[in-house]
Amino acid sequence: MTVSSAPGKVYLFGEHAVVYGEPAVPCAVERRATVSVEPREDDHIRVEARDLSLDGFTVEYAGSTGDHPDVNVPTPLVEAAIGYIDAAVEQALDAAGESDVGFDITVESDIPLGAGLGSSAAVVVAGIDAATRALGVELDAEEIADRAYRAEYAVQDGQASRADTFCSTMGGAVRVEGDDCRTLDTPNLPFVVGFDGGAGDTGALVAGVRDLRERYGFAADTVDTIGDIVREGEELLSEADPESDPDESLLVELGNLMNFNHGLLEALGVSSRSLDNMVWAARTAGAHGAKLTGAGGGGCIVALDPTPETQTGLRFTPGCEDVFRAELATEGVRAEAEHDDASTGETAE
Amino acid sequence: MTVSSAPGKVYLFGEHAVVYGEPAVPCAVERRATVSVEPREDDHIRVEARDLSLDGFTVEYAGSTGDHPDVNVPTPLVEAAIGYIDAAVEQALDAAGESDVGFDITVESDIPLGAGLGSSAAVVVAGIDAATRALGVELDAEEIADRAYRAEYAVQDGQASRADTFCSTMGGAVRVEGDDCRTLDTPNLPFVVGFDGGAGDTGALVAGVRDLRERYGFAADTVDTIGDIVREGEELLSEADPESDPDESLLVELGNLMNFNHGLLEALGVSSRSLDNMVWAARTAGAHGAKLTGAGGGGCIVALDPTPETQTGLRFTPGCEDVFRAELATEGVRAEAEHDDASTGETAE
Numbered sequence A, B: 001m002t003v004s005s006a007p008g009k010v011y012l013f014g015e016h017a018v019v020y021g022e023p024a025v026p027c028a029v030e031r032r033a034t035v036s037v038e039p040r041e042d043d044h045i046r047v048e049a050r051d052l053s054l055d056g057f058t059v060e061y062a063g064s065t066g067d068h069p070d071v072n073v074p075t076p077l078v079e080a081a082i083g084y085i086d087a088a089v090e091q092a093l094d095a096a097g098e099s100d101v102g103f104d105i106t107v108e109s110d111i112p113l114g115a116g117l118g119s120s121a122a123v124v125v126a127g128i129d130a131a132t133r134a135l136g137v138e139l140d141a142e143e144i145a146d147r148a149y150r151a152e153y154a155v156q157d158g159q160a161s162r163a164d165t166f167c168s169t170m171g172g173a174v175r176v177e178g179d180d181c182r183t184l185d186t187p188n189l190p191f192v193v194g195f196d197g198g199a200g201d202t203g204a205l206v207a208g209v210r211d212l213r214e215r216y217g218f219a220a221d222t223v224d225t226i227g228d229i230v231r232e233g234e235e236l237l238s239e240a241d242p243e244s245d246p247d248e249s250l251l252v253e254l255g256n257l258m259n260f261n262h263g264l265l266e267a268l269g270v271s272s273r274s275l276d277n278m279v280w281a282a283r284t285a286g287a288h289g290a291k292l293t294g295a296g297g298g299g300c301i302v303a304l305d306p307t308p309e310t311q312t313g314l315r316f317t318p319g320c321e322d323v324f325r326a327e328l329a330t331e332g333v334r335a336e337a338e339h340d341d342a343s344t345g346e347t348a349e
Helices: A076-096 A119-134 A141-155 A163-170 A202-215 A217-239 A248-267 A273-285 A309-315 B076-096 B119-134 B141-155 B163-170 B202-215 B217-239 B248-267 B273-285 B309-315
Strands: A002-013 A025-039 A045-050 A057-061 A103-109 A173-177 A180-184 A191-195 A289-292 A300-304 A322-326 A334-336 B002-013 B025-039 B045-050 B057-061 B103-109 B173-177 B180-184 B191-195 B289-292 B300-304 B322-326 B334-336
Touching: A002 A119, A002 A163, A002 A217, A002 A248, A002 A300, A025 A119, A025 A163, A025 A191, A025 A217, A025 A322, A045 A076, A076 A103, A076 A119, A076 A141, A103 A119, A119 A141, A119 A163, A141 A163, A163 A173, A163 A180, A180 A217, A191 A273, A191 A309, A202 A217, A217 A248, A217 B217, A217 B248, A248 A273, A248 A289, A248 A300, A248 B217, A248 B248, A273 A289, A273 A300, A273 A309, A273 B273, A309 A322, B002 B119, B002 B163, B002 B217, B002 B248, B002 B300, B025 B119, B025 B163, B025 B191, B025 B217, B025 B322, B045 B076, B076 B103, B076 B119, B076 B141, B103 B119, B119 B141, B119 B163, B141 B163, B163 B173, B163 B180, B180 B217, B191 B273, B191 B309, B202 B217, B217 B248, B248 B273, B248 B289, B248 B300, B273 B289, B273 B300, B273 B309, B309 B322
Parallel strands: A045 A103, B045 B103
Antiparallel strands: A002 A025, A002 A334, A025 A103, A025 A173, A045 A057, A173 A180, A191 A300, A191 A322, A289 A300, B002 B025, B002 B334, B025 B103, B025 B173, B045 B057, B173 B180, B191 B300, B191 B322, B289 B300
């Protein structure tokens, strides 16, 4: 049994626009997906998923090239999760030069699925790391990030950016612009996440922005404008001392940029009633800024507030199902000690 | 006693950006301010205001150049209303070549104050028309619009655009870009207005956009982008048959542009929690699009829906105090027959 974990992320700035070559700044946060893999005697893949914001499911099928069987919880989210695990296994086999190895795979995650916190990237990154290590191959972080990107790219029909997978692999705050991926040295920002219990349809949301952008020059300009906000934001971050707590003026300025970014995302049609409701609740509670994070359409918002006020405010906001402080995850993908919770409940090695 | 009325308006597109020379398309709607004036023997101005979303007030003071006395309801909104009436009287005296004529003035309005429906422009336009006619001068519409603009400009410290006053004077849909004001021939759009019972501080909101625009290139770009939406919208309107009801595809496209425009206004910081809440309620109810109208910060939203659904949805939305269908007011400023309701309760002529 080989176990790896990788963090989810919030977007400080730049989701959606990053698909069109604009920069984005995602920040890894301490919510992790943990993937345990155990090579099998045959070439079957058995996936057991727990805690994916649903009741868990188990599915077994014949290798990454075989037909996918019926799933016991056949929701679109589960189908999506299987697709990512499948693509991760394919990358791991390719990296190890293997083709007919099967795995028992257990996925545990405290990152809600499809909610804008990068659950799929975390699963793919942890899955590639665990599966390659199980096959005796040690990939460096750059290669894990690259293979994870290729896995997402395949599953998402070419609509992926490197942002989520690079961020989940490296941890911390990162800056991604096309193929150019860098880690950023930033102070630990006081993120608060609100979750409406829902999920957006990433594919449809990305397609919606693409349609608007192709149809209207002003929508293309709006995407460019998001890139300008990101550039402004990273300049602010670069001037801050990464070793000390961010000072109030930095939080105020970052918050203003987050608010502006959120409005442009709302213009692009990727917000939702409950996301806007949580964004306003956070601002009303005193957050320096708040925006949706990720693809939108439902799921999570991220706010900036060093005080407990925003958490309290969101906790009393109807439609906000969960609130938590999201510490910056300075570690990206990492090997985990095998533990009972992560076992499949069958034989541990 | 001379009585004039002028309509309020909703912004189909372009508020705020119009201040910076971008085009805007306000549409006059059948909510009117009625101003009755009666020249006095002395040069005092006595203003009685009713139905201005507050309990009414009466104030008397010595001429437009004299000191303003205490008002019995000294809210900022009343102060503002007096400022507009004052400026309208000044314009009327100037047009008539008079200087020492006083008036008893009664203002009645079913346009909520400061709520984005152009209450101040309607009062100024109707006031100038009534006061000049009372002095035996008949101004043409262009001059009324121009003088009303100058009155607003004076009261608002140079932050006025010609949009509100031109629209209220001419009626119907208009297109204003800097000093270039035109009437548009449009079909009667199915406007629904939701009102949160509040008001925004127009001066502070306009100043907020100005600050953002001076500070950030991306905010200036966002203002420009609003102009592009307006140009797109007016092209759609120009292709529609003004004689028949708008077809669904036009409403869908206009609605998309309204939604986009709202997001950009939200980015510029001029929306509010209750405005966004009503916007989402309207969209959820099936409106083709919805946006705040006017300066924002509170007040009204305008939605596009030929069915009763949006009205019903807004009626059941907590925080929405009033909902009404806003028919396009094809008539702008007009003389009204004197009627008892419009009299000051004192001697009618």
